[in-house]
Amino acid sequence: MSRERRSTTGRRSPNNGPMGRGRYLFLLGIVIIGLGALVSRIAYLNVIDRDFLQNQGDARTLRVEPINAHRGMISDRNGDPLAISTPVVTLWANPQELPSDPAQLTTLARALKMDPDTLEARVERYSEHEFMYLRRRMTPEAAKPARDLDIPGVYAKDEYKRYYPSGDVAAQLVGVTNVDDHGQEGLELAYDDYLSGQPGKRRVLKDRKGRLVRDLHLLKDAKPGGDLTLSIDLRLQYMAYRELQKSVDEHDADGGSLVMMDARSGEVLAMANLPSYNPNNRTSIDVNGLRNQAVTDAIEPGSVMKPLAMSAALATDKIDPDTVIDTSPGWMVIDGYTISDFRNYGKLTPGGILLHSSNIGMSHIALKLDKGTIWKQYQKLGLGQPPGTGFPGEGSGSLPSLTGLSRSAQATMAYGYGLSLTPLQLASAYTAIANDGRRLHPSLLKRTSAPIGDQVMSPTIAHELLGMLEKIVQPDAGGSRAMVEGYRIAGKTGTVRKVTAGGYQQKAYRGLFAGIAPVSDPRIVTVVMIDNPKGDEYYGGLVAAPVFGRVVGKALRLLDVPPDKQETSE
Structure with a gap:
């Protein structure tokens, strides 16, 4: 009985049979082969291909940082x-x-x-x-x-x-x-x-x-x-901004611009604009304050263009400083358009036309000239072309087409209507009057040497215009508020109606003043523009000329420019 139990027990154990032993050896062989392959791989990586492990480790710990x-x-x-x-x-x-x-x-x-x-x-x-x-x-x-x-x-x-x-x-x-x-x-x-x-x-x-x-x-x-x-002098920049802000606030204006250029080098010494913004705090920026209006915004300039148009006339044999122009009766009609002066100024010389800012006088002179005379002079002065400062979005302004230029457009162009320019372009044009007829291209970067410039008018004409403009900045003249104690100043006022899509506005103006100082040896050319001053004072001589006088007066002293005006004793 016990023998049968042992026999039965032996038959139920698969490990004791031939099939169980073979399966065991087979599995054992697989394990041994796997271990051998693993050991071989480890040995290969550590002995023969060590760089692989090193690179993989480095990839998890090494970084390339900028x-x-x-x-x-x-x-x-x-x-x-x-x-x-x-x-x-x-x-x-x-x-x-x-x-x-x-x-x-x-x-x-x-x-x-x-x-x-x-x-x-x-x-x-x-x-x-x-x-x-x-x-x-x-x-x-x-x-x-x-x-x-x-x-x-x-x-x-x-x-x-x-x-x-x-x-x-x-x-x-x-x-x-x-x-x-x-x-x-x-x-x-x-x-x-x-x-x-x-x-x-x-x-x-x-x-x-x-x-x-x-x-x-x-x-x-x-x-x-x-x-x-940069070319700007921060001391002058602060003064320009402060005085511009004062005028804008005083006259409840929409804004304004000021450009001050070195009359010898063409460098921009100050360039201020309002409205402005604080670049260190941009939480509530007025988008209108982002634009550098003095460089990007082209406007109709008005009467400040009259000296530049006069430079073209004086270069011909039809007009000289002694030519007499009859402006009576103070108005005229050209191509159905009425042009008028503030009052009837009668007979005027070119200097008198500039002094009284006579639209009629400039119109008569323009119509005496060949159609393209003033247009070509404006182009020589840089109008209708970008000034080349490299500033993003700099304005080029515009001139009317010379082809088919009407008589009315020829006349209005002579006193600053029908064309557009930026304050920077205007200041650059005035450097020709201040610099013996050589216009200097503006620079926003400091220059190591003064450029030669473009000869756009003769030195004689430039000196004659400078003398005419000096008479405008005298007591009881239109530019009297631009006077600076101890210095001879030359300049021209301008007042122009603002233009909208519907035409010229009746009660919105820009007041301008463009000036040169000192007359004896010009060092500074400055343009001031006040945009849409409210109230009774909106003329350039009332809103822009005072800014010129205050800023330029301080600038001349700061730059150690000696006074050139002999004070008369009573």
């Missing part, structure tokens, strides 16, 4: 900063690595001075992403509390932020950068490539949380952006 290039500084002609870059910190996070503990998120929010619920909602919204900004462009001091928390998933990036020390005083000229430190407006945009520089690269070792362990070596050094030196 090195931000420092944006170049923009300064005035004396080295005073207009735009500088300061170090800032941008904090970002990987939402998938942030702790789920609400208490830690609340602590982080408080360190960032954020509402905890707002941060929690943002983390939830970006939960399926690996990147989200926490706070951009913080000062290192402001970012330190959040960085010191050492919360997993929170990272920092060193950047630069643009700062503008002069604020709204030179905002439209200098321009601004965006949040990524690229130029968006003004000279920041025009010279963006030059100012930006080239970023560098470095190889670093980081742990699995992305924290820097070691800075290994430099791959490419960052090349800082170039510095830009």
Whole structure:
């Protein structure tokens, strides 16, 4: 009986039979072969192909990080900063690595001075992403509390932020950068490539949380952006802006522009515009304040064009300084259009026509000349062409077509209607009168040497015009408010109706004054434009000339220009 049990038990154990033993050996062989292959692979990688493991390890710990290039500084002609870059910190996070503990998120929010619920909602919204900004462009001091928390998933990036020390005083000229430190407006945009520089690269070792362990070596050094030196003098810029603001406020005007050029070099010493904006605080920017109106906005100039038209007439054999023009009865009709003066001035010489700003006198002179005489002179003076400063969106203005130019257009063009230009173009044209007939092209950058310029009128004509314009800036004359104590001033007033889609407005004007100082040895050419002054005072001699007088008077003293006016003793 016991023998049968043993026999039965032996038959039920598969491991004891031939089939069970074979399966066991087969499986054992597979395991041995697998282990052998694994050992061989390990030996191969560690002995023969060691670089593979090294590279795979490095790929998980080594990183190539960019090195931000420092944006170049923009300064005035004396080295005073207009735009500088300061170090800032941008904090970002990987939402998938942030702790789920609400208490830690609340602590982080408080360190960032954020509402905890707002941060929690943002983390939830970006939960399926690996990147989200926490706070951009913080000062290192402001970012330190959040960085010191050492919360997993929170990272920092060193950047630069643009700062503008002069604020709204030179905002439209200098321009601004965006949040990524690229130029968006003004000279920041025009010279963006030059100012930006080239970023560098470095190889670093980081742990699995992305924290820097070691800075290994430099791959490419960052090349800082170039510095830009402008032609403006910040001292003059502040004065120009302040006086322009005073006039705009006093006359409840919509805005204004001022351009001051060096009469010897063509450099722009000051360029102010209103309305303006603060580039350091862009939370509530008036879009009208973004435009550099002195460069981009072309306007009808009015009577300030009369000296320039007169330069064309004096260059012919039909008009000379002693020619007498009868302006009676103070009005005339050309092509069905009525042209008139303020009153009947009777017989006037060219100097008298400019002194009394006679539209009739200029019309008679224009019609005595060949049709293209004044038009061609305007073109030589740079009108209808971009001034070439490189400023984004600079205006070229416009001249009427010479082909088919009507008699009325020929006449109105002589006293500043039917064409358009920018204040900068007007100032450049007046440099010809101040500079022995040579017009200087304007420059917004500091020049190392004075240009020769374009000879657009003879020195004799330029001197004759300068003398005529000096008589306008005298007591009881139209430009008397532009007078500067101790200095001889030459200039011309202008008042022009504003144009809309429906034609000329009846009660909206621009007042202008273009002047040169001092007459004996011109150093400064300045153009002032006041846009839509309200009330009874809207003439250029009343709203723009006083700004010229105050700004130019201070500028001449600041530049150490000696007085050239002999005061008469009573």
